[in-house]
Amino acid sequence: MKKNHPLLRLFAAFFKIGLFTFGGGYAMIPLIHREAVETHQWISDEEMLDVLAISEATPGPVSINSATFIGYRVAGFWGAASATLGVALPSFLIIAVLSLFIMQYQRFTWLTWVFDGIRAGVVVLILNAVIKLGKQVPRTNFVAIVILIDFLAASFFNVSVILLLVLSGAAGVVRQLVIARRNPEAAGGDGK
Amino acid sequence: MINLYLFLTFFKIGLFTFGGGYAMIPMIQQDILSHGWLTQQQLIDFIAISESTPGPFAVNIATFVGMSQSGVAGAVCATLGVVLPSFLIILIVAKWFGRIQENIYVKAVFYGLRPAVVALVASAALSIFTAITLGGLSPHALLYFWTLPHISWRAILIGVIVFAVSRWRKKLHPIWLICISGALGFVFHAALPMIP
Numbered sequence: 001m002k003k004n005h006p007l008l009r010l011f012a013a014f015f016k017i018g019l020f021t022f023g024g025g026y027a028m029i030p031l032i033h034r035e036a037v038e039t040h041q042w043i044s045d046e047e048m049l050d051v052l053a054i055s056e057a058t059p060g061p062v063s064i065n066s067a068t069f070i071g072y073r074v075a076g077f078w079g080a081a082s083a084t085l086g087v088a089l090p091s092f093l094i095i096a097v098l099s100l101f102i103m104q105y106q107r108f109t110w111l112t113w114v115f116d117g118i119r120a121g122v123v124v125l126i127l128n129a130v131i132k133l134g135k136q137v138p139r140t141n142f143v144a145i146v147i148l149i150d151f152l153a154a155s156f157f158n159v160s161v162i163l164l165l166v167l168s169g170a171a172g173v174v175r176q177l178v179i180a181r182r183n184p185e186a187a188g189g190d191g192k
Numbered sequence: 193m194i195n196l197y198l199f200l201t202f203f204k205i206g207l208f209t210f211g212g213g214y215a216m217i218p219m220i221q222q223d224i225l226s227h228g229w230l231t232q233q234q235l236i237d238f239i240a241i242s243e244s245t246p247g248p249f250a251v252n253i254a255t256f257v258g259m260s261q262s263g264v265a266g267a268v269c270a271t272l273g274v275v276l277p278s279f280l281i282i283l284i285v286a287k288w289f290g291r292i293q294e295n296i297y298v299k300a301v302f303y304g305l306r307p308a309v310v311a312l313v314a315s316a317a318l319s320i321f322t323a324i325t326l327g328g329l330s331p332h333a334l335l336y337f338w339t340l341p342h343i344s345w346r347a348i349l350i351g352v353i354v355f356a357v358s359r360w361r362k363k364l365h366p367i368w369l370i371c372i373s374g375a376l377g378f379v380f381h382a383a384l385p386m387i388p
Contacts, residue, residue, distance in 0.1 A: 018247050028248075054285055057298055059209050060278020061248035068282040077283070084279055088271065091247020095255040096267050102241060102256070110378060117377015118240045119233070119324045120350035121370050125243065126317040128358055129214040133310045143307040150311035154218060155318055155331045161218045162208050165308055172304025173297060 006075045007082045013040060014067045014086030021063070028063045036066075042074050063087050142175055194262045195269040201227070202254050202273030213242075213249030215309050217316040220253065229257050232323045243366045250274045321351075346387045350376045 013035045021028040029052065036042045043051065055065035064084060071083030105111040137143050146168050153159040201223055209216045217239070224230050230238070242252040251271055258270030315331075322331050325344045333340060354373045358364060380387060 021246055054282070056210075057302060058278060058281045058285060059207055060275070060281070061209070061213060061250045063248045064250070064275055064278045065282050068279050069286050072283060072286040080279070080283055080286075084275065088247070088251045088275055091245065091251045092255050092267065092271055094245050094247070095252050096259050096264065098241070098245065099256050099259040099267075102238075110382075113378045113381035114374040115237055115240075115377065116347070116381065117350050117373045117375065118370055119236045119320075119373075120347040120377070121354045121373025122236050122239045123317060123321045123324065123351055124354045124358055124373070125239070125366050125369060126214055126217065126313065126320065127355065130310060130314045130317055133306075133313060137306045137310055138303075142303075146304060146307040147311040147314075150308045151315050154312055154315035156335065161222050161312055162204070164312065165208055165210070165305060168304040168308035169301040170304065172300045172302065175303065176296065176300035 007078055009040065010071050010074060010079055011082040011086040014071070014083045015089060017063065017067075018087040019090040028066075032063070032066050032070075036070050042070055047073075142171075146171060195265050198258050198261060198266050199269040199273040202258075202270045203276060206250065206274040207277040209250065210305055210309055214313050214316070216250060216253070217320075218312040221316060221319065224257060229261055232320070232328065236320055236324065240370050243370055342388055344388060346377075346380045346384075349387070350380065 017028060017031045017035055021031055032051075033048055037045055037048050051066045051069050052062070054069060055062045058065060064087060067083040067087040068080045071080035073079075075082070105115060137147075150164050150168060153164060154161060205216055205219045205223060208219060217235075220230075220235065221232070225232060225235065238253060238256055239249075242249050245252060251274065254270040254274040255267045258267035260266075262269075318331050322329050322333060325347045326333055327341055327344070329341075350373055353376060354369055357372060358369055
């Protein structure tokens with residue numbers, strides 16, 4: 001394989017993205033932009049926004065989604081495969097090695113103290129994620145009711161998470177159908 | 193057999209993770225903790241480790257659980273499982289539906305899905321909060337709050353301090369918040385052992 005073969009370049013660029021983004025998720029977007037739009041010009045600025053929108057509308061991590069999408073645009077199925085493998089490989093290798101001794105910290109008392117504090121910090125990280133996600137949802141009665149029911153059902157009644165996701169998505173469709181029936185002209189508008 | 197099981201479990205988790213890494217936590221709590229593949233405490237520790245190592249949370253946690261249950265083969269199966277749903281769906285989208293996000297029914301589904309993700313991640317945060325402050329208890333314990341056992345005021349104090357820092361310096365990378373909370377854990381244990 002030649003050194004500047006597109007599959008190899010896709011793999012190398014996404015390996016770099018996977019290696020240098022700590023924390024994953026949206027932290028990866030600036031680096032993906034730099035590699036895919038600026039350095040290699042695989043996609044345009046507008047397409048980058050499309051990639052993010054599609055990532056939001058489909059399951060799975062943003063980094064995997066954008067690697068697959070950009071890889072496919074550049075070199076079809078094998079492009080998608082190389083880019084996805086590239087972005088996943090660094091964390092796979094690092095965690096595979098780390099996992100051999102990751103939970104051995106309990107041997108050192110002072111490290112258990114440190115992890116005791118870290119656990120409290122993790123709650124804050126997740127709480128901040130909730131605040132961030134919460135800012136992205138519209139302020140409507142429908143949204144408030146879905147949040148309340150799902151929160152109570154998941155916290156106190158042990159209802160299956162997947163069931164709640166499916167029911168909530170279905171509720172969104174039912175709401176849309178009701179709006180369309182009441183007001184056929186404005187179907188597709190963002191009513192309350 | 194365990195490898196197939198790892199693959200299928202993580203495939204299911206990958207298929208239903210909308211809205212980024214932490215959206216997986218509720219499902220991991222339901223599917224991975226109940227199998228005994230991970231304890232609640234290991235999950236919390238691993239979230240911190242995952243924030244401090246490169247790459248997406250999904251790949252990190254799949255590799256870690258797979259590795260701990262069945263070595264390299266398990267890690268490969270679990271990671272493949274968690275990545276495959278998004279890989280296949282994006283291939284289909286890239287090939288046939290250029291602008292899936294503009295479809296009115298896709299929008300309608302997401303109008304219900306987004307608040308659900310907020311609620312489920314909030315519920316995961318609550319269960320992790322009660323696990324560390326109430327000695328491993330689930331949120332059900334809050335329903336019988338008059339019988340609550342030893343409350344860890346140390347964890348609550350550290351949480352409040354770190355939350356204040358994160359609101360004050362909103363651009364601070366999560367790694368720094370983890371470092372600060374780790375340092376506070378050490379200081380509270382070493383200097384203020386009287387706080388439970």
